[in-house]
Amino acid sequence: MPDASNRILVVNPGSTSTKFAVFVNSSALVTANLRHSEADLTAYSGRPILEQAGFRRELVEGELRRANIDLNTIAAVAGRGGLLRPLSSGTYKVDQTMLDELHEAKRGEHASNLGAVIANELAAKIGVEAFIVDPVSVDEWPEYVRLSGSPLLQRECLSHALNTKAVAKRYAAEHKQKYEDLRLIVAHLGSGISVSAHAIGRMIDVTNSREEGAFSTERAGTVPCMKLVELCFSGKYTKREVETLLFREGGIQAYLGTKRIEEVEKRIDAGDHQAVLVYRAMLYQVAKEIGAMATTLEGRVDAILLTGGMTYSPRLTSSLAHFIQWIAPVTVYLGEDELQALAEGVLRVLTGVEEAKTLGAAAVAMAQ
Numbered sequence: 001m002p003d004a005s006n007r008i009l010v011v012n013p014g015s016t017s018t019k020f021a022v023f024v025n026s027s028a029l030v031t032a033n034l035r036h037s038e039a040d041l042t043a044y045s046g047r048p049i050l051e052q053a054g055f056r057r058e059l060v061e062g063e064l065r066r067a068n069i070d071l072n073t074i075a076a077v078a079g080r081g082g083l084l085r086p087l088s089s090g091t092y093k094v095d096q097t098m099l100d101e102l103h104e105a106k107r108g109e110h111a112s113n114l115g116a117v118i119a120n121e122l123a124a125k126i127g128v129e130a131f132i133v134d135p136v137s138v139d140e141w142p143e144y145v146r147l148s149g150s151p152l153l154q155r156e157c158l159s160h161a162l163n164t165k166a167v168a169k170r171y172a173a174e175h176k177q178k179y180e181d182l183r184l185i186v187a188h189l190g191s192g193i194s195v196s197a198h199a200i201g202r203m204i205d206v207t208n209s210r211e212e213g214a215f216s217t218e219r220a221g222t223v224p225c226m227k228l229v230e231l232c233f234s235g236k237y238t239k240r241e242v243e244t245l246l247f248r249e250g251g252i253q254a255y256l257g258t259k260r261i262e263e264v265e266k267r268i269d270a271g272d273h274q275a276v277l278v279y280r281a282m283l284y285q286v287a288k289e290i291g292a293m294a295t296t297l298e299g300r301v302d303a304i305l306l307t308g309g310m311t312y313s314p315r316l317t318s319s320l321a322h323f324i325q326w327i328a329p330v331t332v333y334l335g336e337d338e339l340q341a342l343a344e345g346v347l348r349v350l351t352g353v354e355e356a357k358t359l360g361a362a363a364v365a366m367a368q
Contacts, residue, residue, distance in 0.1 A: 006350050007073050009122060010342035011060060012080045013114040016041070018056045022069055023343035030067045031339065034059050049109045050102065053117045060122070076350060077123040078342040079115025080162060081135020083107035089138050089165055089203070090357045091345040094120045094130035097359045107158075112136055131356060133345030134161040140202040159196060159206040160188040160308070166341030167307045167333045168198050182302045185293045185328070187286060187320075189310035190336060191259070192219050195286065197293040205296050207289055210247060214285035217259040217310075220250030221285065252278055261313050283316070287323035294327045301328035308336050 007029070012019040021031040034056075044052050064071065081092065084101055092098070094116045102113045116132050123130035138161035148155045164186045172179040180201035187195045192209030193216040207213030207221075215221035223246070232242055245254070253259050255278040256267070267275035294301050304324055311317050311334050321330045348354035 006075055006347060008076050008078060008343045008346050008350075009064075009071075009074045010078045010339050010346070011115060011118050011122070012338050012342065013052075013056060013111045013118065015111045018059060018118075019339055020060050020063070021339040021343070022064070022067075022074070023340070023347075025347055026340065026344055028340070028343075030064075030069060032063050032067075034063065048103075048105065049111060049113055050105075050117055053114055053121065056114065057118045057121050060118070071122070071126050074122075074126050074128060076128050076131060076346050077119045077126070078131045078133055078346045079117070079119030080112045080338060080342065081132035081137070082113035082115060083110050083158070084135050084137045085359070086139035086157060087135060087137050087359070088357070089134055089140060089161065091131050091133045091349050091354060092135070092357045092359065094123070094132060095358055098132075101359070107137065110136070129356075131346050131349065133342050134165045136161060138165070138203065140204065142204060145205050155212075156208055157206060158208050158210055159194045159203070160190065160192070160209070160336070161203065162338050162341050163307055163336045164188055164194070164196050164203065164206075166337070166344060167305050170333070171303060171305055171331060183297045183300050184303055184305060185290055185297070185301055186305045186307065187290055188336065189286065189306060189308035189316075190216070191309070192216050193221070193286060193289075193308075195289040195293055197296045199297060205293060213289050215251035215282055217252045217261065218248055218250060220246040220254070252282065261310055261316065265313065265315055283320050283323065286320060290324050291327065304328050304330045305333060306330060307333040311335065 006025050008023045010021050010023065016036050018034045018036070019032070022029045082102055083105070084098065098116055099120060102116060105113065116130065119130040119132070136158050138159065139157040141157050146155050168184050168186055169179045171184065172182055182198065184198040185195065186198065193214045194207050194209040195213060196203050196206035198204065209216065209219060212222045231237065237245070252264060256264060256275060258264065264275050264279055268279060290304060304327060306317055306320065311332050317332050324330060349356045
């Protein structure tokens with residue numbers, strides 16, 4: 001029988017939603033996806049994103065009351081980790097150092113920054129500890145991977161580490177192998193696309209979906225650098241407008257005016273040649289990145305794992321598999337079950353399988 005004392009509340013804030021769940025061990029007891037309208041968020045426009053923490057926490061508490069979940073039965077709370085300093089993979093306690101770093105937001109404003117803050121506020125009410133698991137700043141790169149070609153423009157490791165690591169470990173468990181013994185490529189296909197290579201239990205390279213790699217439904221990915229320079233100095237756009245063009249209104253949105261893969265596929269079926277072209281171009285770029293990651297693994301790849309929101313499209317995954325299945329067997333993990341990944345990370349700590357880390361200790365480990 002599951003140990004009911006291992007009841008874990010997990011929170012995953014997105015730009016326009018807050019997902020949360022209560023798990024008993026690895027089984028979800030309650031899950032919810034709270035959508036936030038433009039009207040809800042208008043009051044926070046132009047302000048630091050962490051100012052939304054109280055608003056979102058109260059919504060979560062309200063839903064928990066409606067589901068008859070007593071906060072006092074929760075053993076631990078976890079939030080999605082945000083744009084912290086480069087960290088090794090693992091489960092981290094939320095402490096004042098982490099909260100201060102998120103408030104400073106030196107690496108940028110992002111909805112994931114809210115995860116630790118909301119988790120900490122909820123945990124404080126209950127009297128338990130708060131955690132994050134595999135934040136987007138997980139960095140396990142060898143030093144030579146950071147060089148871009150200009151010492152002024154070093155590559156930065158930011159990725160969908162939470163889902164990527166969870167899927168890789170899930171694949172290993174399903175095949176009765178250790179994650180540390182496998183050589184894997186994981187392609188996270190969501191509003192941002194990151195393709196990563198895994199060996200000896202580390203993510204040794206990954207495309208930073210904020211600024212490189214394949215274009216996605218809303219991100220431009222790698223673009224011609226000299227043309228980007230010309231665009232930036234054309235006088236037509238502000239810095240913020242250029243960032244929006246590349247990060248929120250790039251990719252499929254820029255070419256076709258939609259961010260929905262289902263809509264693109266409907267246009268393809270209706271004979272829209274532009275939709276065919278853009279769809280194929282995105283898959284081509286993803287396949288090319290997967291091929292590049294196979295090179296980082298010296299051509300010895302045990303499996304390629306496809307995950308993220310786009311994997312709900314059988315057409316997309318089968319078309320992509322056609323490009324890459326010669327490299328290694330392809331396995332699809334539908335969606336991005338980050339709530340479960342958060343619960344699994346905390347459960348490893350509660351059951352003594354893994355020891356929770358802190359930011360201070362992590363900095364020492366990274367330096368060694």
